[in-house]
Amino acid sequence: MWKWLHPYAKADRAYQLCNTLLPYFAVITVVCMLVGWVWGLAYAPADYQQKDSYRIIFIHVPSAILSMGAYSSMAIAAVIALVWQLRNAELAVIAIAPVGACVTAIALITGAAWGKPMWGAWWVWDARLTSELILLFLYLGVLSLYHAFEDKKAAGRAASILAIVGVINLPIIHFSVEWWNTLHQGATITKFDTKAIDSSMFWPLMVNIVAFAGFVGTVTLMRLKNEILQREKHRPWVRQLLNRG
């Protein structure tokens, strides 16, 4: 692990790595996003129960999955940052957090917009929506903690600690909310039975999930590049970037 990571501990190498990876991610994102949205909106068949409103699934489910995924990758980066004292991993934590928060916000908004026609209310205290809301709070906590510190080195480490504390709590929160939900609502309203999903809907959904993952990757890489530049502002290699245009 350490041997493999070591060359990228240097900031300029990490920057170059971001640069090499970025085009691949960007292409995957653009292609999958276009295909996924057109397929999902125009070509996938309508659900026999929910009619065309179900099309929201093509962004709601990917964003919900990615909101969790981004949080866990943020926590992994945080562990690496604290255990191996790798400062680039700290920067990765800070690069992922805003992207994750945006994806979580999308999951919430689309969930609400889907809930209105289905349940007749914009907001229902459904277990998944509630944990999604708490997840958003956790993201915002990490972000505001980072920005509250003036010393960005301390800020990165504080945010990493909070991310780890959050990820330990996340399953407990999720479990407790689910349990609370079944307790108070009797049978939970399941929006979509994923097992029964038809392949004509499954594949566009997969494409959209890949598109979202690609988007999260792309923007994270871009933000990571920014964070590296911001920190290494005064180093000669950043100056050389100017001349290269």
Next chain:
Amino acid sequence: MLRQHSYWQLFSAVCKKDVQLAFRQRAEIVNPILFFLIVITLFPLAIGPEPGLLARMAPGIIWVAALLSTMLGLDKLFRDDFNDGSLEQLIASSYPLPLTVLGKVVAHWLITGLPLVLMTPLFALLLNLDSQALVATVLTLLLGTPLLSFIGAIGAGLTVGLQKGGILMSLLVLPLYIPVLIFATSAIDTSTMSLDYSGQLAILGAMLVIAIISAPIAISSALKVSVS
């Protein structure tokens, strides 16, 4: 010079100092209880004094008030030690920092949590709780308030170096309190239906054990970041 390496000496010294200081400035002990009492008074005024309704809302009211009142003392938990440099002395001691932190958190619970537990019968009277629910409330508070102190101390440790850490700390800590809130209120709810609520208590206990083991480590690394 004699050096005696006794973990108990460290723990009791840290704990005793905080409790002693709190007793010297009584406000630190009295204010959270008064706050708790006032919040509980507000609810009947806001939703109406009907006894049945109050009894149904009581677990929620008591626990939300408990969450808020433990938050009051949290900001001060490490702030004084940070400002006068004691925190540095504690870090530069040959004892492990998590143990020191454990002492401080226990002191915080003794100052803010324990009085709440002891005062519960009074609050139960105000909210029309029957004796079954009263026992459940006392038990959940007994298990839950130390948990609040531990989780809250992580937030306090992270924000102690910041000028305006207080509000930020509640933002960080309150989402983490949610599981405690859910299981504790549900235990009281179950008890009012004369059902067995040992399951919820067991979960609270398990969470408390996890917190006792892992929170001091998180708190001490947070403090090291704040001091650096």
Next chain:
Amino acid sequence: MQFDSFSDFIAMGGYGFYVWLSFGTCALILLGILVSSLNDTKRIMASVQQQADREARIQQAKQEQQL
């Protein structure tokens, strides 16, 4: 194609408002974070340029003093 006409497509079987609201806000948020990240890059590079210029000016002033 599931829809017979473009207006059908927009209507989404009566759920148009909700579907387009979701996709619209989603696109808006995604674009928003993308643009802000790009802006950050520009801002940082501009400040690097500024610092470089500043140092160049200091250097120049020093040389002029020596002459």
Next chain:
Amino acid sequence: MLHIKSVTCIKQDRCLFADLNFRLKSGQIMQLAGPNGAGKTSLLRIIAGFSAPDEGQVMWQGESIAKNYDEFARELLFIGHKTGVNNQLSAIENLRFWLQIQGYDTDQELYSLLAKIGLVGLEDVPVRTLSAGQQRRVALIRLWLNDAKLWVLDEPFTALDKAGVAFLQQRFLTHLEQGGAILLTTHQDLTTHFAHLQTVTLEYRH
């Protein structure tokens, strides 16, 4: 004993010092000099292990302090700008607490020590009622109450009167004779003659 190995500290985009190297042997006293903002306190905090250097290492007895901090902490006495004296507690209570958290025995002649440093009759009043110099004395009594080898002192003479400064320097001499080492920052010059005085000057860098 102490070896500062190419230590670099960058604070908020400003490089305070880079590639700093020096050694401190037993029996030596070292004064860090330099204008405000040159990074004296930052260096002391790095040496005491509160913050990590951006590059380089602090070595104690040939081992990095980050590796085994508790062992190093046993040999270290740090008195910072913030002295770690609680305002609400009395001088005696403060000292007892400090002895306990450092693992020392508390059965000591604290009253006679306090009298020696000029705090007779003020042992059990809250420290906040004392003057700045007296408060500093409460913190400095620790110098008589420890067996640490390395003393790291940030501006120990602040607010002390002349007699106090001289008294403190006497204590420095005995510590050095016993094989200890001292690292301190001060704006005043040391008045007593020290045989092994080294000075490291940090310059203000833009």
